[in-house]
Structures are given as structure tokens and as C-alpha cells.
Amino acid sequence: MAGTLYLYSFLDEFVLLYPVYALLFSETGLSVAETTSLFVIWSVTGLLLEVPSGALADVLSRRLLLCVGPLLAAAGFALWVIFPSYWVFAAGFVLWGVRGALTSGSLEALVYEELERAGEAERYAGLMGRASSVGLAATASAIGLAIPVFAVGGYPVVGAASVVACLLCSLAALAFPEHRAATAAGDEDDEPGYWAVLKSGLSEARGNRHVSRWLVLSAVAGAIWGALEEYVPYLGKELGTPVAWVPALVLLVWAAATAGGLLAGRAERVAERPFAVMLLAAALALAGGALSGELAGFALIALAFGAFQLADVVADARLQESIDGPSRATVTSVAGLGKEAVTLLVYASYGAASTMAGHGLTFALFAVPYVVVALVWGRKSPRP
Structure with a gap:
């Protein structure tokens, strides 16, 4: 569990496009206002989907969502580099926002419940703390590595490296253990199960x-x-x-x-x-x-x-x-x-x-x- 978590956290943040994508936008001809609007699209996507995707993670396999999320980010990064334009950038940020929503909540819930099942819930803070540190180190490494990689191959190579990191992250997700039922309520019909889980979660967040x-x-x-x-x-x-x-x-x-x-x-x-x-x-x-x-x-x-x-x-x-x-x-x-x-x-x-x-x-x-x-x-x- 720990090794998979650290590997997933590293690959999830090891994106060489991070320090240069604003330059890509600028060189494509986007104004500061247009670039700002892309950030707004990214944030709004996450805001709208954060809680609904959390309920989805309580109904479906969390490991599946952790696998799909990086694939969406990989698709967005590839589109940015191959077809750079405002609307393609916007679509990429939507995909990136969906990816963040799918993985947020899913990872924490999966790790905690697997530790709890093994009688090791007290290890959760230490594991997640180290995982967050691994993610920060990955971001710093990506920023440092992006400079020489960009000098050699420009946006295509930096973009390809980012896509590969996302694909590897998706594969790493498959190594997570998961011993929970795929659906929480309404086994014969996923929709009632989903809405029951969503209501239950919101009620606990408000009432507990x-x-x-x-x-x-x-x-x-x-x-x-x-x-x-x-x-x-x-x-x-x-x-x-x-x-x-x-x-x-x-x-x-x-x-x-x-x-x-x-x-x-x-x-x-x-x-x-x-x-x-x-x-x-x-x-x-x-x-x-x-x-x-x-x-x-x-x-x-x-x-x-x-x-x-x-x-x-x-x-x-x-x-x-x-x-x-x-x-x-x-x-x-x-x-x-x-x-x-x-x-x-x-x-x-x-x-x-x-x-x-x-x-x-x-x-x-x-x-x-x-x-x-x-x-x-x-x-x-x-x-x-």
C-alpha cells in the first residue's frame, strides 16, 4: 500500500508542463484576460464536480476512478501541444478539472478504509503526510527538469513527458488494494444508490x-x-x-x-x-x-x-x-x-x-x- 501511494503521488505531480504552460498560452497569442479565463474554467469545473464525484467514489470502485483521472489529464495535455488554441486549452482545463474531482476524496477514502480494514488506521496521517511530501518533491523535480527538456525539444517533448507521467500514474493506480463493494446502496439500480450516498454524505458533513x-x-x-x-x-x-x-x-x-x-x-x-x-x-x-x-x-x-x-x-x-x-x-x-x-x-x-x-x-x-x-x-x- 505505502509504496503504491508514494509512486502514485509522485507521478501525479511529475508534470513537466506545469512551469511552461503559461508560456505556451502566451506564444499561442492568448491575452492575460484569456489566460485568466482558462484558470476560472479550471476552478469552476472542480467546484461543480467535487462533491458529485465524491459520491461517485462511494458507489463505484475508487481504484477505477484513480485510474481514469490521470488518463483525462493526459488527453488534455496532449491536446494542448498538438492543437494549441483557446478552445482546446479550455477543453484541456475541463479535463484537468474533472481529473482532480475524480481523485480528490477517492484517494483519501481508499487509503483510510484499507488501513482500517488491516487494523492500521493510526498509520494514515504518517502515510498521507509522506505522500504529500513526495508530491511536493515531484513538482520541484518537474520544474527543474523542464528547463533542460524544454531546451532540447520544446513544447512537444515536454508535453509528451507529461502525458507519459500521467499514463504511468494511471497504471500505478491499478496496484492499489480495494476490498469494498462497488456500490453502497441500491444494488439493482445504481442511480438510487448514488443519490442515497450523496444525501448521506452531505447530511453527515452538515449534521456531525x-x-x-x-x-x-x-x-x-x-x-x-x-x-x-x-x-x-x-x-x-x-x-x-x-x-x-x-x-x-x-x-x-x-x-x-x-x-x-x-x-x-x-x-x-x-x-x-x-x-x-x-x-x-x-x-x-x-x-x-x-x-x-x-x-x-x-x-x-x-x-x-x-x-x-x-x-x-x-x-x-x-x-x-x-x-x-x-x-x-x-x-x-x-x-x-x-x-x-x-x-x-x-x-x-x-x-x-x-x-x-x-x-x-x-x-x-x-x-x-x-x-x-x-x-x-x-x-x-x-x-x-
Whole structure:
């Protein structure tokens, strides 16, 4: 199980097109507004399909969905390189969005239930933390490798490498064990089973207080820092960092996030109040580092991002433990929907705030939601 999970996580993020697809759009003649509209199409696709696909993963084979998802991404990447145009790019982003929706929730539910079946559910946080770190390392490797590969073969070779990675990821999914029934309810008719599972999952997400708490933390912890990471180069330039050193700042942040994922297994059993204290300390580190006006402040920002990544993995583990009903993937997809919504909100808010307040102050402002969540978590609450 562990080896398959790590291989799948690596191949899922090892896409050489990531650092150059914006250049492909630009060289095809797309304007900034048109490129932005593609990102909106991508995000909206994920938002619309996140929860419905989660219910699908509770009715059908989760391993099947994990296999199909990368195939859709491979088709989209191939179309981009072979037939570059606005509408082909849009179709590729739709396929990419569907792929994300199919795999989000499916992977977490499959891994947790297989571990639970083997009596090893306590390993979940550690495994998923390491898997997230493997994914971050894969993205960093793809970015580094894309430079020489692009120099040799341009977009066709980079695109072909990305397609091959997706195909291998799809094959890796077939190695996952799965010992659950393919349908949860309504064996004679899949449609009633699907709607029953969807309703059950949404009811648990709304009505189970403990599930709701971890859903909120999962959405906030992972989405805000994940969106802010995109703006690290801008903050570095604002602080006077030479352009040649900006990638080093990005690498520092990624290294800290990777470490946070690796430490998640040890932190999974920490009580809620110490957990809240850690989250509060990380929020203060984020604000302090951003407002310091010094390059050394990035060390604090990196520590904060590592803590937020740790909190994200732990929140997912606690969420899985809190789910009682049969709709595990559906409930997990609600967390994914929350992350997508928060990410869009951060992007929109950052664009408006940074023009008026600068990047340092804007980073600090986004520490506020973490402070609020930490204070709420610090209050005594009943155990499930």
C-alpha cells in the first residue's frame, strides 16, 4: 500500500508542463484576460464536480476512478501541444478539472478504509503526510527538469513527458488494494444508490459536529498557504531580493512544507489545545516574517507554511476518524470543495489587497483567518 501511494503521488505531480504552460498560452497569442479565463474554467469545473464525484467514489470502485483521472489529464495535455488554441486549452482545463474531482476524496477514502480494514488506521496521517511530501518533491523535480527538456525539444517533448507521467500514474493506480463493494446502496439500480450516498454524505458533513469542525480546519489550513505560495516571488522582489535568488526563496518554502508533511504522523495524536497553539504560533510567524521587511523573514514564513501543511494533513486524518457513515469519499470531497472555494477567495482578495497594501502587509492579513481558527480550536470541545 505505502509504496503504491508514494509512486502514485509522485507521478501525479511529475508534470513537466506545469512551469511552461503559461508560456505556451502566451506564444499561442492568448491575452492575460484569456489566460485568466482558462484558470476560472479550471476552478469552476472542480467546484461543480467535487462533491458529485465524491459520491461517485462511494458507489463505484475508487481504484477505477484513480485510474481514469490521470488518463483525462493526459488527453488534455496532449491536446494542448498538438492543437494549441483557446478552445482546446479550455477543453484541456475541463479535463484537468474533472481529473482532480475524480481523485480528490477517492484517494483519501481508499487509503483510510484499507488501513482500517488491516487494523492500521493510526498509520494514515504518517502515510498521507509522506505522500504529500513526495508530491511536493515531484513538482520541484518537474520544474527543474523542464528547463533542460524544454531546451532540447520544446513544447512537444515536454508535453509528451507529461502525458507519459500521467499514463504511468494511471497504471500505478491499478496496484492499489480495494476490498469494498462497488456500490453502497441500491444494488439493482445504481442511480438510487448514488443519490442515497450523496444525501448521506452531505447530511453527515452538515449534521456531525466533529466532522464539521475538521472540514473547516482542512479547508482553511491547506488552501490559504497553498494560494499564498504563488505570491512568494512577488514578496521576495518587494523586499529587494535579486531575481536570481527568488527561486531559492521558493525552494525554502517548499522544503519547509515537505518537512511539515513528513512530521504529520508524529503530530496526529496531539490534543486540540496544543494543536491550536501551534496554529496560532504559525500565524504569528507568517505575519511577523511578512512584516519584517527583511530577507531573513522568509525563514519565519517557511516555518509557518510547514506548520500549515502539517495541520492540513492532521486535519484530514482527524476528519477520516470522525466519519461514521458509508459516504467517506463524499464527506472528504466536501473538504476539497471548501479548499477550492477558499483558494478562489484568496486569489481574488490578494489581487485587490496587494495593489493597495503591498505584498508584505497582504501576507500578514492572511494570517488573520489562521488566528481566528486557532482561537476557536483552543476552546474546550467534547471529544467524539
